[in-house]
Amino acid sequence: MTRVLVIAPHPDDEVIGCGGSIAKLAQSGAEVTVAIVIRRERGTQDSGVTDEEFAAETADACQVLGVKRYISLEEPSRDFAVDRRLHLAVVKLLREVRPDRVYLPHRADGDAEHRAVHRLALEALWMAESDFFQEAGPPAPPPSLVLGYEIWAPLGEVQYTEDVTDQIELKVEAMRCYRSQLRHAAWDEAVRGLASYRAVTSTGRGHSEAFEVIRMAGSPA
16 A cells, blocks of 8 residues: 655645545555644634634545545744644654655745745655654655655646546535635635646646655655
């Protein structure tokens, strides 16, 4: 069974960045885990939304995509800082899941917290593979594929695309589970539009997700 770990900065980034790929992998029998690093920041339109309702949005989206397990590390938004404690939390997760494939934000994404989570994930990857940090469990083998997905800023150089034509409706449905987010912007339309654009510029039809290749077949990050 293929084991997949998706590391997302905020709730809904997993859907925007690679929701179609998540659904496709789950449909093929893969075991997908989603880890959300930073808790949701409340906006002026969220005053009536409870913490339980925010959590239900993520649970609903993950169910639509076929995710087996999701966890939230509940780091504070905009006061987010990477320290040993957080590194070890991600290392422990990598050593528990032992993923064959890892998804994380691409290195040049347009949000500072997205870039910080990119660096956090890369650091945790080598830590998880090393003989050190024994408090986080035994070392894990390196994943054979690590891909960087686009969220706030589209990739300037696309190195890999995944055809998600058959999964695009699931991706849009999962995005619509984030009801509080749709009050701020039409993200359901945005994810469909970007997937259409990526397909038109790669295969000429359908819907695709675009990625940066960070590691392939055990090569160093």
